[in-house]
Amino acid sequence: MQVEESGVIQQELGVVILLSIAALVAIFVRRFVRLPYTVALVIVGLILSFFPNFLGFEISSDLILAILVPPLIFEASLHIRWAELRRELPAILLLAIAGVLLSTFIVGEIITLTLDEIPFAAAIAFGALISATDPVAVIAFFRSLGVSKRLSLLVEGESLLNDGVAIVVFTLAVGVEMVPNGNAETAFTVVTAVVEFLRVSLGGLGIGIVLGFFVSQGILRNVDDALIETATTVALAFGAFVVAEELHVSGILAVVAAGIFVGNIGTQNTSPTTQVTLNNFWEFLAFAANSIVFLLIGLRIEPAQFGSSFILPVILAVGVVLASRLLVVYTMSWLNNRINRKNQIPLAYRHVMFWGGLRGAISLALALTLSEFFSPSVALELQVMTFGVVLFTLLVQGTTISGLLRRLQLSRQVGALTEQQRRQGLLFAAQAGKRELDRLYDEGILSANIWQAMADVYDSELEDHNQALRDHLLQNPELELEMILQAREDTLRAERSSIGEMFRRGLISEEVYNELVRITDNRAAALRFILADRRDDEGPLLNKEA
Amino acid sequence: MTEDVAKGTIVCATRGGQGSRAVQLAAIDRAKETDERLIFLYVVDLPLIEEYDEALTGAMRAEFQWLGEALLRVAQQRAERERVDAEIAIREGGVKEEIETFLRESDASVLMLGAPRGTTPNVFGDDAIERFARTIESDTGVAVKIVRP
Numbered sequence: 001m002q003v004e005e006s007g008v009i010q011q012e013l014g015v016v017i018l019l020s021i022a023a024l025v026a027i028f029v030r031r032f033v034r035l036p037y038t039v040a041l042v043i044v045g046l047i048l049s050f051f052p053n054f055l056g057f058e059i060s061s062d063l064i065l066a067i068l069v070p071p072l073i074f075e076a077s078l079h080i081r082w083a084e085l086r087r088e089l090p091a092i093l094l095l096a097i098a099g100v101l102l103s104t105f106i107v108g109e110i111i112t113l114t115l116d117e118i119p120f121a122a123a124i125a126f127g128a129l130i131s132a133t134d135p136v137a138v139i140a141f142f143r144s145l146g147v148s149k150r151l152s153l154l155v156e157g158e159s160l161l162n163d164g165v166a167i168v169v170f171t172l173a174v175g176v177e178m179v180p181n182g183n184a185e186t187a188f189t190v191v192t193a194v195v196e197f198l199r200v201s202l203g204g205l206g207i208g209i210v211l212g213f214f215v216s217q218g219i220l221r222n223v224d225d226a227l228i229e230t231a232t233t234v235a236l237a238f239g240a241f242v243v244a245e246e247l248h249v250s251g252i253l254a255v256v257a258a259g260i261f262v263g264n265i266g267t268q269n270t271s272p273t274t275q276v277t278l279n280n281f282w283e284f285l286a287f288a289a290n291s292i293v294f295l296l297i298g299l300r301i302e303p304a305q306f307g308s309s310f311i312l313p314v315i316l317a318v319g320v321v322l323a324s325r326l327l328v329v330y331t332m333s334w335l336n337n338r339i340n341r342k343n344q345i346p347l348a349y350r351h352v353m354f355w356g357g358l359r360g361a362i363s364l365a366l367a368l369t370l371s372e373f374f375s376p377s378v379a380l381e382l383q384v385m386t387f388g389v390v391l392f393t394l395l396v397q398g399t400t401i402s403g404l405l406r407r408l409q410l411s412r413q414v415g416a417l418t419e420q421q422r423r424q425g426l427l428f429a430a431q432a433g434k435r436e437l438d439r440l441y442d443e444g445i446l447s448a449n450i451w452q453a454m455a456d457v458y459d460s461e462l463e464d465h466n467q468a469l470r471d472h473l474l475q476n477p478e479l480e481l482e483m484i485l486q487a488r489e490d491t492l493r494a495e496r497s498s499i500g501e502m503f504r505r506g507l508i509s510e511e512v513y514n515e516l517v518r519i520t521d522n523r524a525a526a527l528r529f530i531l532a533d534r535r536d537d538e539g540p541l542l543n544k545e546a
Numbered sequence: 547m548t549e550d551v552a553k554g555t556i557v558c559a560t561r562g563g564q565g566s567r568a569v570q571l572a573a574i575d576r577a578k579e580t581d582e583r584l585i586f587l588y589v590v591d592l593p594l595i596e597e598y599d600e601a602l603t604g605a606m607r608a609e610f611q612w613l614g615e616a617l618l619r620v621a622q623q624r625a626e627r628e629r630v631d632a633e634i635a636i637r638e639g640g641v642k643e644e645i646e647t648f649l650r651e652s653d654a655s656v657l658m659l660g661a662p663r664g665t666t667p668n669v670f671g672d673d674a675i676e677r678f679a680r681t682i683e684s685d686t687g688v689a690v691k692i693v694r695p
């Protein structure tokens with residue numbers, strides 16, 4: 001009993017240490033350096049590799065897949081808007097399904113041919129895990145540089161789905177290795193692999209859709225309560241994973257489908273305040289999971305191994321991964337442009353999608369599980385290769401992508417917009433301060449002379465902020481339109497929320513509610529397209545003439 | 547009444563782009579100087595909307611109308627501040643065709659268009675907007691004035 005308790009405390013201490021390191025890294029990044037958080041994490045992971053086993057316990061592969069991966073996937077899928085995703089679906093499916101399969105086999109074959117010690121199934125598992133892209137670092141640059149929403153959607157949508165597909169292929173590959181007395185090469189036939197792939201993928205998506213539908217329709221749509229919605233989404237994210245895995249289908253794809261359902265239907269009646277709470281909660285969970293995965297891989301690898309014995313395999317892996325990404329992006333985009341003429345992927349986008357194909361937490365999480373399926377030496381070599389590829393993509397590609405975006409003229413000047421937001425923010429804050437001051441006076445807490453004196457200061461401040469905002473808009477007339485669009489987005493959200501409130505209070509029937517919701521949702525979707533197209537090309541918001 | 551007809555109408559086509567405010571102010575100035583009738587026009591570009599998902603076409607039209615009206619009301623307020631009475635009009639259809647029809651219907655003396663500051667791939671560059679203006683002039687006989695910020 002004493003031993004068990006000390007084991008639990010040891011593990012708890014380990015998690016506390018990891019989260020503390022993650023928080024310190026985040027503070028350092030915010031305050032001192034302009035680096036994406038994941039790039040900083042991988043550097044810290046590298047430093048931690050000098051102190052192997054300081055946690056004093058091992059985290060099992062089941063735990064990594066069941067505890068750390070679902071929050072990463074669920075958080076990303078919550079933000080995907082189905083109306084927007086549907087428009088880009090052909091390209092995203094090509095990249096995420098055909099692209100991952102192509103990349104898996106290119107990488108797997110080359111690794112098998114060049115590294116004798118790596119068995120075929122292990123090479124395929126590596127090919128799959130390294131095909132999952134992680135756009136966190138790239139998206140951070142996209143936002144700061146004002147890159148089009150369409151390009152962001154293509155990159156994020158591909159990543160979300162290719163994570164799921166990569167995990168399915170990875171699971172199939174390690175499953176082959178586990179076949180008793182099986183010959184991996186013969187067991188892994190194309191037909192069985194395709195059938196199994198379809199069964200596991202579609203089964204997982206099906207479970208996610210069913211659970212997501214029932215939870216969204218039955219619970220989430222009928223409440224607007226931060227605690228209930230947070231608890232329900234946690235149960236759904238992990239529950240969908242567990243149920244799907246118990247039924248031997250893809251838990252990750254179940255989480256993807258459930259997350260998209262909740263993000264698009266479940267939170268329709270959620271007020272902006274509750275939405276913020278929910279988003280913050282999931283953002284934290286994803287942050288914690290992401291950090292722990294990056295730090296764990298650092299702890300798993302010893303610097304000596306990384307430096308000498310595996311340097312050639314790492315270089316080979318980086319080269320092969322880059323070559324396969326190049327082939328996948330340009331081939332799949334070309335195919336998309338042939339079959340989907342309305343939504344062509346411009347050449348400049350393809351360059352960014354190739355160079356922005358960073359690897360991150362999912363690859364690392366899967367690599368951490370390799371030691372349960374392959375011999376320790378093979379698992380270690382593949383883990384070092386994975387870490388090497390992630391390191392390269394984050395440190396080289398991640399830090400040069402902004403230069404590429406500027407060179408391709410895909411970054412919009414956002415300085416004026418940021419300045420407008422700053423001035424607006426100051427104005428809103430001062431208005432809130434003045435309102436609070438008035439409330440204190442109305443409730444008799446402040447005496448008239450103090451209130452008057454402070455109100456005068458506020459009035460003068462408000463006038464200054466108003467004037468500053470007017471001057472800024474005068475110098476940047478195009479911001480007027482941005483303000484109208486932003487305000488329209490907010491008002492539509494408020495309309496949507498009030499319809500839900502009326503329904504909950506029994507003021508309108510379900511039939512009327514459904515009709516009003518459909519109209520408002522379509523208007524909101526239409527506005528998102530208008531915004532996306534405008535941000536794509538600064539082009540014809542309303543029509544081509546000024 | 548006769549005097550009104552003789553004065554004609556200034557039609558200012560606007561969309562909220564970079565050149566919008568400049569062309570609106572120029573149109574207001576001109577209306578003040580000439581005492582002509584001023585109409586701010588916005589055209590919902592139906593061919594553009596038809597490129598979107600069919601299920602959303604109705605919502606797109608409604609949303610473009612809503613945003614167009616908001617933009618026109620901003621222009622109208624701008625004119626009011628200068629003590630100019632301006633009217634607003636929204637049309638739906640192909641932009642060129644609708645503008646030309648509107649110019650004929652309103653007995654316009656001039657069409658004022660704004661042009662963006664620079665040229666970007668999908669926005670009218672200088673040549674394109676000049677060509678657009680010339681086509682309208684030759685089709686309708688109404689003078690077209692381009693204003694840049």
